[in-house]
Amino acid sequence: MIFSLDEELESLSLNKTPGNAIESDNESPIDDNFLPVSSKPIFGSDSRGRRRSSVYEKLQVMKPTGSKNLEIPTFSTSLSSSVISRGGVILNLSEDGNIGIKDLSRNINDFKPVRVLGKGAYGKVILVKDKKSKKLYAMKQLKKAEIVIVDDNNGNNNISDSETTIAHTLSQKIKSETNLTKRIERTFAEKVILSELEHPNIVKLFYAFHDHSKLYLILQYIPGGELFFHLKEQGTLNEDVVAFYGAEISCALKFLHEKGIVYRDLKPENCLLNYTGHLVLTDFGLSKKGVKKEIPGADEDVAELYSIIGTPEYCAPEILEGLPYTQNCDWYSLGCLIYDMLVGKPPFVGANHKIILNKIKKDKTGAKIPYYLSDGMKDILCWLLKKDCSKRWDVDKYWKESQHSKKIEKKNKKERVLIFQSHFIFRKINWFLMENGDLQRTSMGPIVPLITDWELAENFDEVFTSMSYTDDEFEMPSDTFENAVDIKEKKNMNDLFKGFSYKASGSYLERYF
Numbered sequence: 001m002i003f004s005l006d007e008e009l010e011s012l013s014l015n016k017t018p019g020n021a022i023e024s025d026n027e028s029p030i031d032d033n034f035l036p037v038s039s040k041p042i043f044g045s046d047s048r049g050r051r052r053s054s055v056y057e058k059l060q061v062m063k064p065t066g067s068k069n070l071e072i073p074t075f076s077t078s079l080s081s082s083v084i085s086r087g088g089v090i091l092n093l094s095e096d097g098n099i100g101i102k103d104l105s106r107n108i109n110d111f112k113p114v115r116v117l118g119k120g121a122y123g124k125v126i127l128v129k130d131k132k133s134k135k136l137y138a139m140k141q142l143k144k145a146e147i148v149i150v151d152d153n154n155g156n157n158n159i160s161d162s163e164t165t166i167a168h169t170l171s172q173k174i175k176s177e178t179n180l181t182k183r184i185e186r187t188f189a190e191k192v193i194l195s196e197l198e199h200p201n202i203v204k205l206f207y208a209f210h211d212h213s214k215l216y217l218i219l220q221y222i223p224g225g226e227l228f229f230h231l232k233e234q235g236t237l238n239e240d241v242v243a244f245y246g247a248e249i250s251c252a253l254k255f256l257h258e259k260g261i262v263y264r265d266l267k268p269e270n271c272l273l274n275y276t277g278h279l280v281l282t283d284f285g286l287s288k289k290g291v292k293k294e295i296p297g298a299d300e301d302v303a304e305l306y307s308i309i310g311t312p313e314y315c316a317p318e319i320l321e322g323l324p325y326t327q328n329c330d331w332y333s334l335g336c337l338i339y340d341m342l343v344g345k346p347p348f349v350g351a352n353h354k355i356i357l358n359k360i361k362k363d364k365t366g367a368k369i370p371y372y373l374s375d376g377m378k379d380i381l382c383w384l385l386k387k388d389c390s391k392r393w394d395v396d397k398y399w400k401e402s403q404h405s406k407k408i409e410k411k412n413k414k415e416r417v418l419i420f421q422s423h424f425i426f427r428k429i430n431w432f433l434m435e436n437g438d439l440q441r442t443s444m445g446p447i448v449p450l451i452t453d454w455e456l457a458e459n460f461d462e463v464f465t466s467m468s469y470t471d472d473e474f475e476m477p478s479d480t481f482e483n484a485v486d487i488k489e490k491k492n493m494n495d496l497f498k499g500f501s502y503k504a505s506g507s508y509l510e511r512y513f
């Protein structure tokens with residue numbers, strides 16, 4: 001599970017108990033009160049110490065001093081408003097007044113569950129078969145109650161009557177509404193962003209719909225499993241393989257950045273391999289639309305973000321420190337991922353979030369790069385993993401040879417070669433074919449997953465594939481949910497998710513099936 005800090009920052013002061021505080025590095029400069037997190041052991045560790053970051057508990061962190069809780073400029077905090085900003089796109093709620101049935105061509109009954117592929121913060125991802133066409137899809141389910149109800153707890157933190165003032169209650173309500181709006185925005189952002197994208201290294205969204213208890217995204221099934229799974233099998237990957245996947249991820253990130261989208265959750269669990277061994281990015285639940293330029297200090301429309309969000313091992317230091325950040329944070333995460341593929345672990349690891357965060361914050365310049373890597377790998381890691389984002393490689397700007405980049409080189413002879421695609425580690429990459437998608441269509445990637453039967457999902461972790469899905473995943477609506485939420489609340493909840501339903505265009509569907 002990703003950790004999403006910003007939505008819980010305000011509630012922390014009420015939740016703070018000694019029991020939440022944990023042991024930290026002795027030399028840590030960070031006050032324990034600043035980062036109270038659960039000390040529960042992290043589920044999902046394997047014998048090699050590699051563990052899934054997606055199974056982490058939510059981390060509660062105090063809002064760093066001076067940081068702003070700013071989202072995109074179109075942000076609306078009013079849930080009762082008929083217009084709400086979703087991932088940077090303004091949608092009118094009245095356009096889909098019911099729970100999506102009237103314009104909905106698909107629903108849960110159209111699909112037969114096959115097995116569980118993964119589990120995230122708000123629900124499971126299940127391999128399903130279309131009952132009519134027999135085609136396989138990955139169905140991502142998000143429980144509405146998980147998205148909506150968390151907030152109520154934050155707003156009612158056992159404050160005694162004497163302590164409760166009207167002002168306090170009101171301020172809690174506003175914070176609670178703001179946090180809820182953010183979670184709903186993020187839920188919509190994933191659908192909105194995926195529905196607008198078509199790239200060979202990005203997962204495809206075919207349908208979205210919802211019922212009383214859940215939201216469903218019907219995605220292209222990527223059968224080769226997570227890069228995480230293959231890294232776990234092999235420990236580390238050789239430099240040519242790393243360069244290849246690094247290049248494919250870069251193409252996807254560059255494509256997103258050009259569209260004003262920052263991905264914010266790059267990690268091995270979100271990099272899947274398709275059946276030909278090419279990398280496909282999934283999980284756009286943390287992506288943000290509305291970021292146009294990302295050149296710090298430039299006279300351009302720089303849209304900065306402030307939400308503290310991501311997975312700590314792969315998260316840029318400026319995000320963790322609550323500083324404004326831009327699309328450049330994704331290139332830092334790429335550095336962490338390249339490091340992980342080469343070394344077998346990301347640059348900063350620890351037994352819990354607190355230790356990881358302390359290590360990242362304490363480090364003055366950037367991660368230590370192992371001596372045994374090639375000079376080319378050392379060089380690229382050094383520039384991507386710079387702690388100071390103004391010194392970090394501005395990959396979007398120096399993506400390929402251009403007039404602008406040449407000028408910079410001439411101006412200062414001492415300046416290193418800044419062109420990303422020309423870096424030595426990418427010397428075997430045919431960027432032209434990779435960028436236009438021909439490479440992905442016509443050749444195999446370096447790790448071709450073993451697939452004997454697509455329905456077996458043999459490249460996915462048994463922890464997930466052996467999970468049961470019959471309990472509540474395929475009942476509509478769930479009994480537990482019916483009992484937990486009264487009719488009025490259910491109606492309100494459905495109103496919050498108006499406009500979620502989506503169907504890809506006929507030509508898009510034909511192209512991929």
Ligand SMILES: Nc1ncnc2c1ncn2[C@@H]1O[C@H](COP(=O)(O)OP(=O)(O)OP(=O)(O)O)[C@@H](O)[C@H]1O
Nearest residue numbers: 001002054118120121125138219220221222269283
């Ligand atoms: N299209 C897909 N094809 C195959 N497997 C998938 C697909 N999408 C997701 N998965 C599997 O399900 C897992 C969880 O999916 P995803 O990351 O989208 O969920 P999430 O709730 O956002 O998770 P998290 O809380 O970790 O961010 C993935 O790591 C992957 O193993």
